[in-house]
Amino acid sequence: MSKRESDDQSLMLRFQEQGDVGAFEQLFARHKAGLYRFILKLSLNTATAEDISQHTWMRLVEVAEAGRYQASAGATFRTYLYTLARNRYFDEYRRDREVVGADSPEAIQHDVPDEQAETPEELYARQQDSDRLDRALRDLPSEQREVVVLWMQGLDLVDVAQITGASWHTVVSRKRYALAKLKRVLGLESVR
Amino acid sequence: MSEREPKGEFDADAEMRTLLGSADGAAPSSRHDQAVLASARAAASRIRARSGLELFRLRIAVPLLASFALGAFAAFLLNRSLLPTPAEPAVAEQLRIPLHVASRDTGAPTDEIPVEQADPQVWYRYIQELIYAGDRVQAERHLRRFNQLHPDFVYRP
Numbered sequence: 001m002s003k004r005e006s007d008d009q010s011l012m013l014r015f016q017e018q019g020d021v022g023a024f025e026q027l028f029a030r031h032k033a034g035l036y037r038f039i040l041k042l043s044l045n046t047a048t049a050e051d052i053s054q055h056t057w058m059r060l061v062e063v064a065e066a067g068r069y070q071a072s073a074g075a076t077f078r079t080y081l082y083t084l085a086r087n088r089y090f091d092e093y094r095r096d097r098e099v100v101g102a103d104s105p106e107a108i109q110h111d112v113p114d115e116q117a118e119t120p121e122e123l124y125a126r127q128q129d130s131d132r133l134d135r136a137l138r139d140l141p142s143e144q145r146e147v148v149v150l151w152m153q154g155l156d157l158v159d160v161a162q163i164t165g166a167s168w169h170t171v172v173s174r175k176r177y178a179l180a181k182l183k184r185v186l187g188l189e190s191v192r
Numbered sequence: 193m194s195e196r197e198p199k200g201e202f203d204a205d206a207e208m209r210t211l212l213g214s215a216d217g218a219a220p221s222s223r224h225d226q227a228v229l230a231s232a233r234a235a236a237s238r239i240r241a242r243s244g245l246e247l248f249r250l251r252i253a254v255p256l257l258a259s260f261a262l263g264a265f266a267a268f269l270l271n272r273s274l275l276p277t278p279a280e281p282a283v284a285e286q287l288r289i290p291l292h293v294a295s296r297d298t299g300a301p302t303d304e305i306p307v308e309q310a311d312p313q314v315w316y317r318y319i320q321e322l323i324y325a326g327d328r329v330q331a332e333r334h335l336r337r338f339n340q341l342h343p344d345f346v347y348r349p
Binding site for chain 1: 205208209211212217218219220221224225227228229231232233235236237238239240241242243
């Protein structure tokens with residue numbers, strides 16, 4: 001477990017045990033964008049992503065208030081957080097295992113934080129890229145999309161296997177197939 | 193770089209990961225953030241209130257209760273030691289002294305009379321003799337009974 005992951009757990013425990021809201025704010029600042037993007041790319045729907053993300057964070061607050069979060073050597077804080085979100089998504093939005101009510105790629109808003117302000121041209125180009133990515137993700141089977149989206153958020157495949165409940169070998173295989181399709185659709189065959 | 197992921201797998205797709213990740217600048221709305229943070233602040237104040245109560249319990253209430261309990265126990269022990277002990281059972285020890293001691297040269301050496309019938313002065317001297325003879329156990333038994341029967345006795349040698 002890395003220093004940052006260990007730090008995440010201590011922040012969570014500080015919030016849970018001492019009611020240190022500053023600790024929670026740090027955790028929230030670190031993970032809110034990654035979690036939101038994961039759900040957005042999974043659901044391809046901004047309203048769903050907002051709802052799941054908000055529900056996940058509030059669920060985390062409830063867990064802390066009940067004193068039920070336990071720092072575990074086996075799972076990082078981020079793994080735990082993403083598992084909560086993924087379970088909520090599949091429980092509430094994916095009972096039929098189909099993408100329901102997906103936004104058109106253009107409808108998905110891509111906010112840019114102030115510190116990463118871009119020129120209009122850069123912003124337009126990035127939105128174009130993102131739209132192409134969303135279209136490509138939409139065509140992936142949900143199992144492959146889930147794996148590749150988690151991997152895109154920086155999680156390693158062991159964590160992805162924990163979150164999805166699949167074996168590590170299955171996750172590796174899903175990621176390989178997903179990336180091959182994305183490269184082909186996005187015209188990135190030359191990219192390693 | 194993650195050590196848990198096979199290096200070849202990671203290196204092969206590192207560029208792709210960067211490319212896909214950079215294409216994404218989505219973030220939740222400020223309304224989302226405000227709702228989450230408001231919920232966290234409310235929970236934090238409840239946790240602090242709860243832990244404050246627990247702190248009170250641990251640092252003040254528990255020692256206070258413990259000192260009360262200790263004080264009550266000490267008072268109980270003190271009262272118990274100051275209170276008069278219950279009267280000894282009414283069954284008095286049946287002690288006797290030799291008749292020749294009691295009457296000085298009358299009767300056979302084996303004859304005895306109950307101590308209740310003996311002259312206190314004679315009985316007292318008999319006790320002294322027991323002490324001089326080294327029979328402390330018997331002397332103490334007689335002395336205890338003697339004090340019960342003659343609490344105001346003054347020895348006149």
